[in-house]
Amino acid sequence: MIRAKDQLVAVSAYWSLALLVCLFSGLTIAAYNQQEKAWFNAVRETYSKAQPLRRVQDWRALVNQAQALPEPEQLNVVNRFFNQLQFIPDHKLWGEEDYWATPVEFLAAGGGDCEDFSIAKYFTLLELGVPQDKLRLVYVKALELDQFHMVVAYYSEPTAMPVLLDNLDPSIKPANERPDLAPVYSFNGQHLWLMKEQGRGQKAGKASRLTRWNELRGGFESNRLNKPLLDLD
Numbered sequence: 669m670i671r672a673k674d675q676l677v678a679v680s681a682y683w684s685l686a687l688l689v690c691l692f693s694g695l696t697i698a699a700y701n702q703q704e705k706a707w708f709n710a711v712r713e714t715y716s717k718a719q720p721l722r723r724v725q726d727w728r729a730l731v732n733q734a735q736a737l738p739e740p741e742q743l744n745v746v747n748r749f750f751n752q753l754q755f756i757p758d759h760k761l762w763g764e765e766d767y768w769a770t771p772v773e774f775l776a777a778g779g780g781d782c783e784d785f786s787i788a789k790y791f792t793l794l795e796l797g798v799p800q801d802k803l804r805l806v807y808v809k810a811l812e813l814d815q816f817h818m819v820v821a822y823y824s825e826p827t828a829m830p831v832l833l834d835n836l837d838p839s840i841k842p843a844n845e846r847p848d849l850a851p852v853y854s855f856n857g858q859h860l861w862l863m864k865e866q867g868r869g870q871k872a873g874k875a876s877r878l879t880r881w882n883e884l885r886g887g888f889e890s891n892r893l894n895k896p897l898l899d900l901d
Contacts, residue, residue: 704728710893711776719901720776723753727775727792734796742796743822743840747833750788754779754900755835761896768884773893778900785835786818787884790856798822806854810836811847821854855881 700708711721727749734745756779758767771788774780786805793803802823810817813836821830821843829842837846853860855878886892 699732700728706891707772707893710891711772714893714895715776717899717901719778723775723778724772727771731792731795737796739798739802739822739824742793742798743831743833746789746792746796747838747840750774750785750792751835751838753785755781755785756898756900757781761898761900762894763897766880768880768887769894770884770887770892772891773887776893777896782818782835783880786820786833789820789833793820793822794857800857801826804830804854804856806832807852808849809852811850816852817849819849 707724708721711724715721730745730749734742737745753774758764758781761767761777761780762769766783768787769777769780769784771791774784774788790803790805794800804821804823806819806821808817808819809815817836820833822833823830829844831840831842832846832849833840834846834849843849843851860878
């Protein structure tokens with residue numbers, strides 16, 4: 669039989685633990701910035717299941733934890749994180765032939781195509797402090813698949829051979845070790861380059877010439893969160 673004194677101790681311990689949980693939960697919530705809270709609320713309103721919100725929260729935790737890492741380690745953790753998601757063509761997921769999802773849309777949906785993997789990695793690395801002039805989104809021809817594809821290129825130095833972050837090959841490799849990819853053009857937030865070889869390419873103007881890029885930036889500014897046709901969870 670449990671004595672009244674033991675019951676009192678147990679109840680006291682329970683409420684002490686509950687108070688600690690509440691305090692720590694409050695600290696976690698307070699640590700989120702206004703933009704993150706807006707994303708979380710939008711995901712809650714759009715999706716009934718818990719998985720979409722959990723993926724977005726895990727992304728924000730990664731950004732917080734990876735801030736102090738050296739750039740090569742940031743590349744690895746970001747590449748591994750997003751490569752967990754499912755590949756699915758735009759026409760099946762979004763009902764469009766070419767839809768560039770924001771990172772929140774990609775994570776909430778639980779999958780996307782090569783552009784979505786690359787865009788999410790690119791913007792996450794920028795947020796981690798990797799300079800924009802070290803990063804490019806690169807359109808390539810995936811020769812074995814005979815289709816166009818997108819990857820992220822990282823240049824440690826302006827004249828260095830870039831390494832590629834890809835969802836087809838999970839290993840980060842120098843571009844000259846990916847003979848299965850033929851570069852077509854590349855861009856970042858400022859410029860557009862024509863790629864004649866596995867290097868920096870020839871500057872061909874501003875990235876604002878790309879319609880999909882402009883639509884994506886507009887999606888960021890408006891906190892766009894469209895719901896896909898398929899439930900991948």
